[in-house]
Amino acid sequence: MNIEQKLSHKTIEAFQSLYGHTIDAIAFEKTNPIFVGDLTLVVFNFLKISKKKPEETATEIGNYLKANVAEVSDFNVIKGFLNIVIADSFWLNYFKDIYGKPFINHTLPENAPTVMVEYASPNTNKPLHLGHVRNILLGYSVSKILSAAGNKVVKTSVVNDRGIHICKSMIAWKKFGNGETPESSGMKGDHLVGKYYVAFDKHYKSEIESLKNKGIGEEEAKANAPLMKEAQDMLRKWEANDKDVRELWTIMNGWVYEGFAESYKTLGVDFDSTYYESNTYLLGKEIIDSGLAKGILKTREDKSIFIDLTSDGLDEKTLLRSDGTSVYMTQDLGTALLRNQEVNFEKMIYTVGNEQDYHFKVLFLILKKMGYAWADGLFHLSYGMVELPEGKMKSREGTVVDADDLMKVMIDTAAATTKELGKVEGLTEDEAAHLFQTIGLGALKYFMLKVDPKKKMLFNPAESIDFNGNTAPFIQFNYVRIQALLRKSIEGWNFEDQAIFTPNIPLLPKEKELIIKLYNFNATLSQAAAEFSPALIANYVYDLAKEFSQYYHETPILKEERKDLILFRLQLAKTIGIAIKSSIGLLGIEVPERM
C-alpha cells in the first residue's frame, strides 16, 4: 500500500470516527509548492458531513491523521485546504527500499495479458517519410511502455505491398529503368523504387497534358493516359498471378524491404511479426458470411453487401462490392480476426493517423456488432499530422521530408555540435559515431514524442535540431554527469561497499523532491500505459533531469565534508541515473556514458 492509499484509508476512518459518516473514496493531491506540505486534502466537499466550517473540519481531520498515521509529521490548514507533511524518515526509508533495485521489471508474470501493437504500415512504392517517423516512434514507444507495465507485447506491422501504387513504380522501372538496381546505382532500394514512382508521375502528367492539348477533357485524359492503362493492366495481371509481373513485383518489393530494414535499424526499432496485404487482402469473407447469417449485414439489389450504421449516427458502409470483391474495411475486419486467432490478444493497438478516425470507429463498431468479445480491446492510437513551416522542404516534387535524410541531418548536427564543444577527445572513431547517433536520434525521438500524440505537430527543421533546453541531449547530459560523478567517487573510496544507511540524516528540500519524483515513477508508467502516451514519460524524465541539474548546481556532493552525506548523495545520484535511463529508454532513446 502506498502512502496516498494509506492516508485515504485513514481519512475515511477519521470521518467515521469524528462525524459518524462513511465515505467511499478520498483523493489526496500534490500540495501546491508555494505552501508547506506534501499532500493536500480539499475539505469543501465534506462540509455537509462535518457540519462545521472548512478550517475547523480540516484541523480536526489533520489532528486525527497526525495522531494515527506514523508517517504524518505535521500539518497546516489554510481555508479549506489541509496540507499534510510527510516525515523525512518515510522518504528516506522509501529510498532505502528502492536503492539498487531496477525501476522496470523485465520478467513478466505467467498470466500477463497479450497486447498487439501495430505501427509503421508503409507502402512499398516509396521510402519512409516524416509522417512514418512519428508513427513508428509512437508505436515503438507505446510497445515499450506497455511491456514495462507488465504486458506481453507483440509488435506488428502491415505492409501495403500490393495495388496500383507499386504497379506504377514497376511500369516506370520497366520503361525507363534500363535494368537499374540498388547494386548498380548505389541507391538504397526503397529510394530507387521511389524514384520510379516519381518518374511515373512525371511522365503520366505530361501524357495528360498532351491529351488535353488534343481537346480531351481532364477526367478522360487521366483515365485514358497510356501509362495509367498500363499500370491498371499490370495490376490485373498481378491479381491473375501472371508469372513475369509477380517476379518483378517480388524483386522490387525486395529492394524496398532491404531499404526499410536499414531505416528501421538506424531508428532502433523492430517488429515481432509482419503482415503483407498481398496475403490479407482477400480476408474478411468469413466475417461477411457470418454477418449475413446473423442478419447484421444486408444485401443490396445489385448484390453489394453493406452494414447500416445510421442508428449509431454513422453511415451505411459497403463491405463487398457488387462484383463480390472486398474493400479496405473488409480486409481490416479479416486481418483483425486472423490476428486474434493467431495471438489471442486482449488488446490491439492500431497506430494510425487521425485522418482514419472514422474508419476505425466503423471497424470497431462492426466487430462489436458481430459479437466478438475481443472487439472491446481494440484501440486506435490516433495521432495528428506532422506539419512543416510553410514554404520549406517542398522543393522536390513528389517528396516530403525523407526519413533517412532527416536521421542523417540529426546525426551530422550532433557530430558538429559535439566536436565544437570539444567532447570527442579520447574517443575512437566507432565510439564517436555511436555517440553522434545516440545524441542525434535521441533529439529527434524526444522532439516527436514529447508532444501529446493526438495533437498535430509542427516540425520546424531548425528548432528540432536544437540540443538545449527541453531536449533529449539535455537529459542525456545529466545522465552522463551522474556517471562522471560516480567514476570520480570510486577513485577515492568505494561507496558501494559502505551502503550503510542512515535514516536520520538531514534531508534537503531538493533531495526530498527528487525522492518524491522517483516515487512517482510507477504512477507515471501506469498512467502512460493506460493512456498510451509516451509524452507523459517524456515530461516525467525531463522534470527529473531538470530537478537533478538544479540540485547538482546548488549542492556539493564529493566536496561535502560529512561522509554519510556524500554516501547518501552518491546513492541518490546513482538511483536518479537509473531512473533516467529506464524512463528515456521507454521512448526508445539510449543514454551515452560520456558526452
Next chain:
RNA sequence: GAUCCCAUAGCUCAGCUGGAUAGAGCAACGGUUUUCUAAACCGUAGGCCUUUGGUUCGAAUCCAAAUGGGAUCACCA
C-alpha cells in the same frame, strides 16, 4: 451539409479525472566557472488560458453556443 479533433507567453509545448498566486523550453535582456565536465545554473521581462453564456463555494480544466484552424464523410487504400 453532417461528424470528429484542436485553440494556453512572440514561437514550440506542459497543466485539463474542477481547487489556493497558470508552468517549462526557445527567442530577448542581465548575471554565474582558477569547475564534483557550462550541451549547465540563477535572474529580468513576457498571459482577458479564442469569445460569450451556464453549472459550482471555486472553472484554463466540466457543459452549451459562436469564431478560427485541421480532418473525415467512396463499391480508394
